[in-house]
Amino acid sequence: MNNMKYSICFISFFFLFMMMMVNFFFMIYFIMNDMVILMEWEIMSFNSLSIVMSILLDWMSLLFMMFVFLISSVVIYYSKSYMQSELNLSRFIILVLLFVFSMMLLIISPNIISILLGWDGLGLVSYCLVIYYQNLKSYNAGMLTALSNRVGDVFILIVISWMLNYGSWNYIFYLEFMNNDWEMMMIGSMIIMAAMTKSAQIPFSSWLPAAMAAPTPVSALVHSSTLVTAGVYLLIRFNMMLLDMFFLKLLLLLSGLTMFMAGISANYEFDLKKIIALSTLSQLGLMMSILSMGLPDLAFFHLLTHAMFKALLFMCAGIIIHMMNDIQDIRFMGGISLYIPLTSLCMNISNMALCGIPFLAGFYSKDLILELVSFSNLNLMIFFLYYLSTGLTMFYSFRLMMYLMVNDFNLLSIFNLYDEDYIMLKSMFVLLFMSIISGSFLSWMIFSYPYMIYLPFNLKMMVIYVSLVGGMLGYFISNMKIYSVNKFLMTYNLSNFLCLMWFMPNLSTYGLSYYFLNLGQSLLKNIDMGWSEIYSGFGMMQVMKKYSVFYNVYQMNNFMIYLFSFIIWMFILFMMLMFNN
Amino acid sequence: MYNLFNSNKIFFFILFFSTLISISSNSWFGCWIGLEINLLSFIPLISNSNNLFSTEASLKYFLTQSIASLNFLFTILIKLTLMKNFEMNNFLTIMMNSSMLMKMGSVPFHFWFPNIIEGLSWLNSFILMTWQKITPLILMSYCMNNYFINIIIILNIIIGAIGGLNQTSLRKLMAFSSINNLGWMIMSISISETLWIFYFSMYSFMISILCFFFYILNMYFINQLFINNMNFLVKINILINFLSLGGLPPFIGFFPKWIIINFLINNNMYLMTFIFVMMSLIMLFFYIRISYSAIMFNYMKNKWFKIYIKNKYFLFINFFSFFSITGMILSTLFFY
Numbered sequence: 001m002n003n004m005k006y007s008i009c010f011i012s013f014f015f016l017f018m019m020m021m022v023n024f025f026f027m028i029y030f031i032m033n034d035m036v037i038l039m040e041w042e043i044m045s046f047n048s049l050s051i052v053m054s055i056l057l058d059w060m061s062l063l064f065m066m067f068v069f070l071i072s073s074v075v076i077y078y079s080k081s082y083m084q085s086e087l088n089l090s091r092f093i094i095l096v097l098l099f100v101f102s103m104m105l106l107i108i109s110p111n112i113i114s115i116l117l118g119w120d121g122l123g124l125v126s127y128c129l130v131i132y133y134q135n136l137k138s139y140n141a142g143m144l145t146a147l148s149n150r151v152g153d154v155f156i157l158i159v160i161s162w163m164l165n166y167g168s169w170n171y172i173f174y175l176e177f178m179n180n181d182w183e184m185m186m187i188g189s190m191i192i193m194a195a196m197t198k199s200a201q202i203p204f205s206s207w208l209p210a211a212m213a214a215p216t217p218v219s220a221l222v223h224s225s226t227l228v229t230a231g232v233y234l235l236i237r238f239n240m241m242l243l244d245m246f247f248l249k250l251l252l253l254l255s256g257l258t259m260f261m262a263g264i265s266a267n268y269e270f271d272l273k274k275i276i277a278l279s280t281l282s283q284l285g286l287m288m289s290i291l292s293m294g295l296p297d298l299a300f301f302h303l304l305t306h307a308m309f310k311a312l313l314f315m316c317a318g319i320i321i322h323m324m325n326d327i328q329d330i331r332f333m334g335g336i337s338l339y340i341p342l343t344s345l346c347m348n349i350s351n352m353a354l355c356g357i358p359f360l361a362g363f364y365s366k367d368l369i370l371e372l373v374s375f376s377n378l379n380l381m382i383f384f385l386y387y388l389s390t391g392l393t394m395f396y397s398f399r400l401m402m403y404l405m406v407n408d409f410n411l412l413s414i415f416n417l418y419d420e421d422y423i424m425l426k427s428m429f430v431l432l433f434m435s436i437i438s439g440s441f442l443s444w445m446i447f448s449y450p451y452m453i454y455l456p457f458n459l460k461m462m463v464i465y466v467s468l469v470g471g472m473l474g475y476f477i478s479n480m481k482i483y484s485v486n487k488f489l490m491t492y493n494l495s496n497f498l499c500l501m502w503f504m505p506n507l508s509t510y511g512l513s514y515y516f517l518n519l520g521q522s523l524l525k526n527i528d529m530g531w532s533e534i535y536s537g538f539g540m541m542q543v544m545k546k547y548s549v550f551y552n553v554y555q556m557n558n559f560m561i562y563l564f565s566f567i568i569w570m571f572i573l574f575m576m577l578m579f580n581n
Numbered sequence: 582m583y584n585l586f587n588s589n590k591i592f593f594f595i596l597f598f599s600t601l602i603s604i605s606s607n608s609w610f611g612c613w614i615g616l617e618i619n620l621l622s623f624i625p626l627i628s629n630s631n632n633l634f635s636t637e638a639s640l641k642y643f644l645t646q647s648i649a650s651l652n653f654l655f656t657i658l659i660k661l662t663l664m665k666n667f668e669m670n671n672f673l674t675i676m677m678n679s680s681m682l683m684k685m686g687s688v689p690f691h692f693w694f695p696n697i698i699e700g701l702s703w704l705n706s707f708i709l710m711t712w713q714k715i716t717p718l719i720l721m722s723y724c725m726n727n728y729f730i731n732i733i734i735i736l737n738i739i740i741g742a743i744g745g746l747n748q749t750s751l752r753k754l755m756a757f758s759s760i761n762n763l764g765w766m767i768m769s770i771s772i773s774e775t776l777w778i779f780y781f782s783m784y785s786f787m788i789s790i791l792c793f794f795f796y797i798l799n800m801y802f803i804n805q806l807f808i809n810n811m812n813f814l815v816k817i818n819i820l821i822n823f824l825s826l827g828g829l830p831p832f833i834g835f836f837p838k839w840i841i842i843n844f845l846i847n848n849n850m851y852l853m854t855f856i857f858v859m860m861s862l863i864m865l866f867f868y869i870r871i872s873y874s875a876i877m878f879n880y881m882k883n884k885w886f887k888i889y890i891k892n893k894y895f896l897f898i899n900f901f902s903f904f905s906i907t908g909m910i911l912s913t914l915f916f917y
Contacts, residue, residue: 544863548746555692555744559641562692563648566683570652570676577659577672 008093009080016073016100023066031059031445038110040170054111054170060300061107063446064225064233067304068107070434071225071311072100074427079217081423082318092132096221099125103226107233110172112163116156119198119230123149126227130214141210144509148207152197152231155190162187175241189247191238199231199284202254202261206505208281212273216318219273223280224311229303232287236303239296252292256385259285261502263392267399267477268499272317272328275400278501279354280310282389289386290369293376297446302365304442309353309361309435315428316347320404323417330400334407339417344405346428353435355397355467356390364439366390367463368451374459387462391470398474407478595622600712604719609657612720613650616684619716620646627705638700645693649683656680674726678733685717687763688736695744695756703796706752710759710792711785714766718777722770730771735856737764742863749803751795754867755788758826761864765841765857772844780837787826787834790901794819797894806875810884813876815895818902820872825905827865833908 029035037057044051076096083089102121109115123146131142163169165183178184195201200208208228212219222228235242242248262281269275283306291299320336320343321328337344353360356367373386409415419425488495497503503511533539599622603615620643628639656676664670679690686694698706721730741761748754762784770777798815800806806819825832838861845854904911 544743544746547743551740551744552747555695557692559644559693559696562690563644566648566652566679566690569679569689570655573672573676573679574655574659577663577670577676580670580672 007080008090009076012093012097013073013077013080016069016076020066020069020073023062023069026057027059027062027066030057030062049164049167051113052111052168052170053109053114055108056110056172057108060236063304064107064300065104067307068100068103068225071307071431072096072221074430075217075221075311075315078220078315078318078424078427079215081421082217082322083215092215095125095128095132096218099129099218099221099226103230106230110170110237112156112160112169112171115234116153116160119156119194120153122198122227122230123153126211126214126222129218129222130211132215132218133213138213140509141207141213144505145207145211148197148200148204148508151204152194155194155197159187159190159194162190171238175238179241179244184241185245188238188242188245191234192242192247192251195231195235195288196251196254197231198234199228199288200258200281201231201251201285201288202258202504204508205258205262205281206501206508209274209277209501210505212271212277216273216314216321219277220311220314220318223277223314225303225307228280228284229287229307232284232291232299232303235288235291236296236300239291239294242292243294248292248294252289252382255285255288255292256382256389257285258282259289259389260385260392261504263389263396264498265501266396267392268495270329270331272321272330272333272400272404273314274328275330275396276310276313276317279313279393279396280306282393283310283354286366286369286386286389289382290373293373293378295369295372298365298369298372301442301446302369305353305361305365305435305439308431308438309350312346312350312428312431312435313354315424315431316343316350319343319421319424319428320347323415324411325415327411330403332411333404333409335405335409336417337405339409340419342419342425343428346432347404348401349432350435351397351401353439355394355471356463359440361435361437361439364443368443370463371453371455371460372451374455374462375453387466390463391466391473394467394470395474395477398471399478400474402475402478589626592622592625596626596708596712600716603716609660612716613654613657616646616650616653616716616720619713620650623708623713626708627701632700634700635702635705636700638697641693641697641700645697646684649680649690652676652683653680669724671726674724675729677724678721678726678729681717681721682733685714685763686760687733687767688740688760689733691740691760694760695753698752698756699750701752703752703792706755707789707792710755710788711781714763715781718766718770718781721767722774722777725771727771730767731853734764734767734771735853737761737767738856738860742860745867746863748867751801751803751805751871754803754871755791758864758868759788761860765838768845768853768857769837769841772841772848776840776844780841783833783837786901787822787905790822790898790905791819791826793894794822794898797898803871806871807882808885810887814899816872816876818898820869820876821902822905823868823872824865827868828861829865831906831909833905833912836909836912 035058037055039055039057041053042050043053076093079089079093079096083092086092099122102118102125104118105121106115106118109118126149127142127146130145131138160169162183163171163174166174166178171187174184197204208223211222214222259282262278262285266275266278266282269278283302287299287302287306290302319340320333323336323340324333337348349360353362356362358367370386370390373383500506596619599615599618601615602618603612606612606615624639624643627635627642629635656673659676660669660673664673682688683690698709701709737760741757741759741764744760745754745757748757766777766780766784769780795801798805798809798811800809806816821832825834828835828838838857842854842857845851845857
């Protein structure tokens, strides 16, 4: 265990890092030569239907895989120190590796059946990881996560059955040619629904903050590049087909609302990990909404840059939580930049990248997205959802920064903050580097020609306006005194609504199960323990017992009566015999 | 085994041969003589001067059997005088059948049967439940009134199932089970004699294991199964043999019932089949109630006795139980 070289973490890290390098070079090669490789392995074939395992390697899947491998390798390296005293470290690492493997299956396959393999694998392994710390809260969160994702699995299954029409499940062949088909429209709607569950869009978003019960390295992996981006990635692959669909407009609205909702809720939240989770939700909403406007490569771009700085953010949060004696409440933190400057450096840079401070990773993608939003033909509501959410991102990021870095340290008078865990720091510096350069690197790599953007001055400056306002608000709200916080009680219901994610956790847990549990109870009482009991098992038993008792009364007669009745019976027969003749 | 190898030997001999006399006789009088000898040889077997109950049982047995024989004799005499020993009449067959039913303890005249078996040892109960039924059944098959007999069969099946439901005495329970199985036997003998032989031999086989078992363990009531600390294998053997008796498929008891049901359906007797199957469900219920609670519910309870069975008979039991389990599967070897 203590020997770094031969620990499971180091071996996995090395393997994943090598895979990352391989993918990186292949990606460069593929982009340069504009290559695509499609491999098919036919597993079985019947009635002109073939079940195949397909592998599609193009620059997109290779790039995405490279990022997943990079983040997972770094996360596993980080776990070496973070999960140091964990008894079941091997299980943990194996689960993470399985998670990465499922994600690979999902990324490389253009076949809906083999996608389901990765999709279900993600759901299952994410459940195992969320309940990794075995307590009641984790179990609830895990169940919520698993069941929400299960809805998406069901939609994928429905898609599989719909695609039986076409004789193959390789969806890429049908995206263009079957575009106007009614069945294809149904398939598209199902795919959108499935992606909405995986990427936690509005009706299904309650599982994402709940999944924070998982260990922090898992959160870093799940919320950056793997689980939640699976839905976005699937929609990116399907985007060609979905463009003309009405359902995509609905997705635009829902994802815009998700972005807005998550931004507001993050401002009410005091749990460090939950704030970051909600910011992930907000960014996912951003990706989904830009995707539903028909710009998949921008969504992919933001997905990748976001993966970098979000993983870094979670890793910083992990270190901070470790040092804070496992306390996640940001009100106890403050002034930590004085004690742990390197971690604070990473934290601040990733936070700023999230906000879109120029020339960090997030800037390239977010700025481009928002300018294209201003550029395109949208109604006012969607427009304001985008810009308000951008402001809100700034808002909660600055609030978080102020709470963590600037204010007074509020935990205990005796504490031990140190910045010398070099295993964690080394892994974080990799991502720090990436979250600085990945924006420019990707924008040069992905886009073969720059977007032509053409805006009036105020619209162009809109991003800066909302960001400045958001940052100022974040600064002010972090200095808010306790009696001002109490004034939220004046708008108690509104505050409840906003800070409880628009009641979505309640709706998808208690609100959903309440009526069914009631119904189940009444059915249990009336049918199972009531009528069906009376008319089958128990009632039968009662009737039989009654008859049996009735019969036993006859059995208790005097012996003579039996004999006498037999003789009478014979006598009657004899008489009838006589008179018959 | 107390009276099998002592002075009662001669009565056993007479008991067996009286049955053979009556079933191989070619006149009704010969049958009657066989029946009377049978009665008079069974009485000394069951009466025990040390036991009041068995004395009472022998007296009751004598009364019922003699009245039945009397009526049988009366019937054959009427047949001789009125019908010139030639033709049969509906009422005459009913009379004949009734007296035979009385003799074997079938339903409308069965009230003596649980009463008497309550005073008998397990070995005598076994003889009463199996061997003593051969003669009346064979004699009844000579002149059957089908309308009457069908009603009797249904009554047998139902009373046997329902009467045994509330019993706590194992002998009474076996008596009612025997009444139920008598319904099956009458049905089988009314279809074909070979079928009856098959059913009867299988039934005797299963009953013999159970009776021998209870005889060894000296068990007369259900709660004795619960309060004794028995080997688990012993209990499992009891369960298997009870299930076999009830006619649960993998065991051999299902085989004769299966064949009878097959014949019933071939003869379009669907209602009969339905009643048979449903009532054997109730039979199975109380068989299971005995053995299941002995194995499952009361297994961990405090026991009052500890029984060590380490004698040679136990090997027999295991051997027969083996047949009970695998008999049906092994029997397929005959039909390749």
